[in-house]
Amino acid sequence: xxxxxxxxxxxxxxxxxxxxxxxxxxxxxxxxxxxxxxxxxxxxxxxxxxxxxxxxxxxxxxxxxxxxxxxxxxxxxxxxxxxxxxxxxxxxxxxxxxxxxxxxxxxxxxxxxxxxxxxxxxxxxxxxxxxxxxxxxxxxxxxxxxxxxxxxxxxxxxxxxxxxxxxxxxxxxxxxxxxxxxxxxxxxxxxxxxxxxxxxxxxxxx
Numbered sequence: 204x205x206x207x208x209x210x211x212x213x214x215x216x217x218x219x220x221x222x223x224x225x226x227x228x229x230x231x232x233x234x235x236x237x238x239x240x241x242x243x244x245x246x247x248x249x250x251x252x253x254x255x256x257x258x259x260x261x262x263x264x265x266x267x268x269x270x271x272x273x274x275x276x277x278x279x280x281x282x283x284x285x286x287x288x289x290x291x292x293x294x295x296x297x298x299x300x301x302x303x304x305x306x307x308x309x310x311x312x313x314x315x316x317x318x319x320x321x322x323x324x325x326x327x328x329x330x331x332x333x334x335x336x337x338x339x340x341x342x343x344x345x346x347x348x349x350x351x352x353x354x355x356x357x358x359x360x361x362x363x364x365x366x367x368x369x370x371x372x373x374x375x376x377x378x379x380x381x382x383x384x385x386x387x388x389x390x391x392x393x394x395x396x397x398x399x400x401x402x403x404x405x406x407x408x409x
Contacts, residue, residue: 299343328377335386342390
């Protein structure tokens, strides 16, 4: 049991270490970050802006609606396993949101369009930039859903959608590439961490 706890702590420390190293890299490689964003944002096909706005705006409805719908199915079928799957997906969403919010307050990174006037902000965005909350939420949902339903027709669309969300944040000019990478790590890591913690709690109850 003690080994299990230390393993969770080890994983958590590693996640924050990766984020810290990524942020350190950002501060020392700002030119690479902004140049990549400029390539994506300024050379984009603006006719796709509505599509990527739709992708961006789909994050909250899908990420909140997925566990709610699955839980409703569990209630209708009176299936406790399905209800547990829904709770796990919802927990992952909350863990990801908590970590993302905490890191935003620690990093306090300005949005790219506030710092570089040549960027074209194609959608509204408030708060700090690092990490990308939309991306972390999308990857949290995609990863937790894929862990509970490990079938190709769930995994592939889930991660294609999550990847499109991350790209949309750069296409629309509201996040640096490093914000998106960090968001993907946090989202996926939150799903793994939630899974391990739930597994440990379940074993404690037995």
